[in-house]
Amino acid sequence: MHLKYKIQGGNFSKAGFASSEVKKILRQLSIEPKTIKRLVVALYEGEVNIVAHAYNGLITVDIDTEKVTVTLKDNGPGIPDIDKAMEQGYSTASAAVREMGFGAGMGLPNMKKNTDEMTIKSVVNEGTEVIFINYI
Amino acid sequence: MKVTDILNWENTSLACGKNSIENQITNGYNSDLLSDVMGNASEGMAWITIQTHKNLVAVASLKDLACIIIANNNKPAHDLLDAAEEEGIPVITTSLPAFEFAGKLYNELNK
Numbered sequence: 001m002h003l004k005y006k007i008q009g010g011n012f013s014k015a016g017f018a019s020s021e022v023k024k025i026l027r028q029l030s031i032e033p034k035t036i037k038r039l040v041v042a043l044y045e046g047e048v049n050i051v052a053h054a055y056n057g058l059i060t061v062d063i064d065t066e067k068v069t070v071t072l073k074d075n076g077p078g079i080p081d082i083d084k085a086m087e088q089g090y091s092t093a094s095a096a097v098r099e100m101g102f103g104a105g106m107g108l109p110n111m112k113k114n115t116d117e118m119t120i121k122s123v124v125n126e127g128t129e130v131i132f133i134n135y136i
Numbered sequence: 137m138k139v140t141d142i143l144n145w146e147n148t149s150l151a152c153g154k155n156s157i158e159n160q161i162t163n164g165y166n167s168d169l170l171s172d173v174m175g176n177a178s179e180g181m182a183w184i185t186i187q188t189h190k191n192l193v194a195v196a197s198l199k200d201l202a203c204i205i206i207a208n209n210n211k212p213a214h215d216l217l218d219a220a221e222e223e224g225i226p227v228i229t230t231s232l233p234a235f236e237f238a239g240k241l242y243n244e245l246n247k
Contacts, residue, residue: 016194023198040198041174101187106171
């Protein structure tokens with residue numbers, strides 16, 4: 001199964017929509033609740049990252065009998081230092097985003113913790129691609 | 137305990153989600169950071185916060201939380217209430233500060 005969601009940068013009123021849709025589909029497929037819970041945390045954090053940092057992005061979700069593969073690709077400022085971005089508490093989010101309770105520097109560490117495999121590729125001034133896999 | 141039990145307390149009122157007030161509360165979580173809640177809260181918890189914007193609903197719904205408690209007389213945004221109604225998440229407002237509400241809930245849950 002192949003799912004695709006376009007994400008608009010800056011549009012917080014829609015943030016979480018793709019994650020909710022994927023959750024519903026995984027439930028319909030009778031995937032184990034524990035697996036869904038982890039995947040949904042990672043997916044939501046990734047979705048919010050695109051909304052908070054990028055201009056626009058695309059989330060694709062591929063589900064087969066063994067695993068769920070999620071690709072989050074955005075056009076945006078990119079991440080100059082990925083190791084730094086992976087540190088708990090490090091964030092480049094704006095004051096407005098922080099006021100909403102986002103941008104606490106927990107997103108990427110949350111994603112790492114809730115995925116079985118995760119890779120980040122980023123080019124400054126072009127964008128970021130995060131791919132993660134959770135086995136089912 | 138159930139969400140409806142909280143509604144019997146003084147200083148609390150239901151802002152929306154009346155169809156889900158029979159939700160069971162297993163525990164509570166107090167945080168204003170959404171990633172903290174995403175990372176650390178679990179199913180069935182009552183989430184106590186002073187945030188008031190719509191994004192609370194996505195977090196509560198994705199984490200299967202029992203309800204959202206908005207503390208210290210903060211008023212939930214209209215689009216939060218619309219979204220919560222649609223997702224069936226009860227939203228309770230209270231005049232109590234988050235600390236006091238959390239203490240009260242903790243005591244009730246550990247009776």
